[in-house]
Amino acid sequence: MDLRIFTEPQQGASYETLLSVAKASEDLGFDAFFRSDHYLAMGASDGLPGPTDAWITLAGLARETRRIRLGTLMTAATFRLPGVLAIQVAQVDQMSGGRVELGLGAGWYEEEHTAYGIPFPKEKFARLEEQLAIVTGLWGTEAGKTFSFDGTHYRLTDSPALPKPAQSRVPVLIGGLGATRTPRLAARYADEFNIPFASVEDSERQFGRVRAAAEANGRKGDDLVYSNALVVCVGRNDAEVARRAAAIGREVDELKANGLAGSPAEVVEKIGRYAAIGSSRIYLQVLDLQDLDHLELISAQVQSQLN
Numbered sequence: 001m002d003l004r005i006f007t008e009p010q011q012g013a014s015y016e017t018l019l020s021v022a023k024a025s026e027d028l029g030f031d032a033f034f035r036s037d038h039y040l041a042m043g044a045s046d047g048l049p050g051p052t053d054a055w056i057t058l059a060g061l062a063r064e065t066r067r068i069r070l071g072t073l074m075t076a077a078t079f080r081l082p083g084v085l086a087i088q089v090a091q092v093d094q095m096s097g098g099r100v101e102l103g104l105g106a107g108w109y110e111e112e113h114t115a116y117g118i119p120f121p122k123e124k125f126a127r128l129e130e131q132l133a134i135v136t137g138l139w140g141t142e143a144g145k146t147f148s149f150d151g152t153h154y155r156l157t158d159s160p161a162l163p164k165p166a167q168s169r170v171p172v173l174i175g176g177l178g179a180t181r182t183p184r185l186a187a188r189y190a191d192e193f194n195i196p197f198a199s200v201e202d203s204e205r206q207f208g209r210v211r212a213a214a215e216a217n218g219r220k221g222d223d224l225v226y227s228n229a230l231v232v233c234v235g236r237n238d239a240e241v242a243r244r245a246a247a248i249g250r251e252v253d254e255l256k257a258n259g260l261a262g263s264p265a266e267v268v269e270k271i272g273r274y275a276a277i278g279s280s281r282i283y284l285q286v287l288d289l290q291d292l293d294h295l296e297l298i299s300a301q302v303q304s305q306l307n
Contacts, residue, residue, distance in 0.1 A: 001275055001306045002031040005295065006073055006229055006283035009052050010038035010112075011045045015060060017289050018052065022061050024292050025068055028299035032069035033061065034103070034283060037076050040112035044249065055088045062096035070096055073194065073229060073283060074105030074175060077127055078118060082134035082154055090139065090165040098166035103173035103194065104132060125181060127153045132189040136172065139165060175229075177206055187213035192225040194283070197258065203228055204277040227281035228274050231259035234267050234298055244294060248287040260284065264301035271306065 005025040009018055022033040037054040041047030058070045070092070075085070085104075093100040106124040107113075113120035121127060130151040141147040141161035149156045174186040175194035183206075186193045193210045195203045211221030233248070233255045235241030241262055245252045255261035260270055260282075271282060288294065 001271060001279075002281040003298070003303050003306065004032040004034055004069070004281060004283045005030050006034045006036075006285045007289060008036045008038070008285065008287060009057070009289075010036060010041050010047060011043075011287065012041065012047050012049070013052065013289050014049050015052055015057060018057055019061065019064060020292065021286070021289050021295070022065055022068065022070075024295050026065050028295055029303060030068065030295075030299065031281070032071065032101070033065070034071045034073050034101075037072050037074060037079065038109060038112055039079075039118075040109065040115050042109075055092060058100065059092045059095055062092050062099070065096075065099075067099075069099050069101055071101035071171075071173070072103045073196070074103040074173070076107030076109075077104060077131045078107035078113065078120060078124065082131040083138065083156060083159065085131070086135045086138040087163065089135070089170060090163045093165035093167055093170055094163065096166070100165070100167070101171040101173060101192075102135070103175065104128065104135070105175065129185060130154050132172070132174075132185065136189060137161075139170060173227075177202065179206075179209060183209040183213035184217075186210050186224065187217040187219060190224055192227055192281070194227045194229060196229040197231070197285075198228065199258075200273045200277060203274065203279065207278050225281060226278045227283065228279050229283035229285055231255060231261075232267070232284040232286060232294075232298065233259065233261040234264055234294065234302060236263070236297065236301075244288065244291065247291065264297070264305070267298075267302050268305045271302075 025033045039051040054072050089102050106128040110120050130153050134149050138147050138161045146158040147161040171191040173192045173194050174190040176182045207226050214221050233244045260267045
């Protein structure tokens with residue numbers, strides 16, 4: 001079971017804070033550092049000191065880390081043109097020595113689009129599908145040849161399809177709980193399928209849909225990595241769990257029901273339930289980015305047991 005650290009910087013984090021978390025993640029043996037791609041805080045947070053851009057952040061981290069994988073859950077297709085996104089991700093992959101992964105989603109948070117003047121189209125899923133075709137098509141075009149695409153939303157003519165990533169294939173993550181279109185899209189384009197903040201039962205049902213879609217598309221169901229993203233709140237005792245829950249404005253019982261919360265033993269047991277239904281990677285949503293002792297505890301008493 002891979003454990004990856006997943007952050008939500010729109011809630012309030014500078015680049016220096018993200019760097020400290022990424023370096024701690026690397027030093028403590030976690031598999032990767034991922035971040036959301038949002039420009040506006042959610043809920044009661046004031047978001048100070050303000051948003052950071054996902055791919056600018058990852059470019060910086062690419063030069064300041066050496067081992068951990070780096071990526072997004074999920075880059076919003078509404079934020080970037082697909083040709084530009086392919087260039088950005090390829091460049092950051094080169095800067096990292098081949099450690100980048102691209103999570104790409106349709107985009108959903110209308111308020112952040114309004115706040116920063118970003119168009120919020122009514123039909124987002126079709127745009128996402130075209131973006132996936134373009135980004136993977138550009139990367140997959142043989143050097144010296146050109147790539148063209150004539151879609152409803154995007155058109156590319158004789159693109160040189162450069163630059164190329166350092167990796168022969170940048171892993172692409174697709175996720176969500178959509179019953180039909182999402183599995184179909186994952187079956188065609190995804191290397192990994194991720195389910196955010198869902199129960200074991202809902203995850204098992206959706207993994208089954210994706211496996212069936214992959215097989216219908218001529219792939220083996222096990223060709224994809226299956227993963228979950230879950231909020232994490234671990235403590236050495238009940239008081240520490242309660243303190244960490246209060247720091248992120250959540251209730252312990254709710255966190256235990258919907259995330260990974262409690263003692264290290266409780267969290268290991270629940271992760272085992274996700275592993276039993278085919279999940280091989282957990283993105284630990286860490287909301288208090290100042291609490292690096294939390295990461296140390298998870299590394300020492302959760303990750304060590306899983307390994």
